[in-house]
Amino acid sequence: RVARPGPGRPRTRPDRVVADKGYSARKIRAYLRRRGIAATIPERIDQINGRIRRGKARCRLDRTAYRRRNVVERCFSRLKQNRALATRYDKRAVHYQAMVTLACLRLWLP
Known part of the structure; x- marks a missing residue:
C-alpha cells in the first residue's frame, strides 16, 4: 500500500516494477501486463536468443529507471x-x- 498525499484510499498498484534478470519470466511479465503495471526487467540471454530465432524484436528497457534501482540496492547493502x-x-x-x-x-x- 502506498499512502496518497491527500484524501482517498491508498494505492495498491505500483506504476512500475524494476527488477533484475532473475525475475525475467513470461508469467511475471504477463501478470504485470494484466494488472497494467510497467515492467523494467532486462532479458536473460536465452530469452533474447529465442526472440531472435522467432524473428521478434527485443523488449525495450528503460535504462534510466533501471539505473535508479542501483541506488536502492546500494542503500540496502549499506543497511x-x-x-x-x-x-x-x-x-x-x-x-x-x-x-x-x-x-x-x-x-x-x-
Missing part, C-alpha cells in the same frame, strides 16, 4: 552492514523498525 538488521535479532516488529530508523540516521548524518 545490511548493521549486524542487527542483517540477522534480525529483534523479535518484535517495533524494535526492528526502530533499528532500521537508527541505521538510516547513521547513514544520513555525518
Whole structure:
C-alpha cells in the first residue's frame, strides 16, 4: 500500500516494477501486463536468443529507471552492514523498525 498525499484510499498498484534478470519470466511479465503495471526487467540471454530465432524484436528497457534501482540496492547493502538488521535479532516488529530508523540516521548524518 502506498499512502496518497491527500484524501482517498491508498494505492495498491505500483506504476512500475524494476527488477533484475532473475525475475525475467513470461508469467511475471504477463501478470504485470494484466494488472497494467510497467515492467523494467532486462532479458536473460536465452530469452533474447529465442526472440531472435522467432524473428521478434527485443523488449525495450528503460535504462534510466533501471539505473535508479542501483541506488536502492546500494542503500540496502549499506543497511545490511548493521549486524542487527542483517540477522534480525529483534523479535518484535517495533524494535526492528526502530533499528532500521537508527541505521538510516547513521547513514544520513555525518
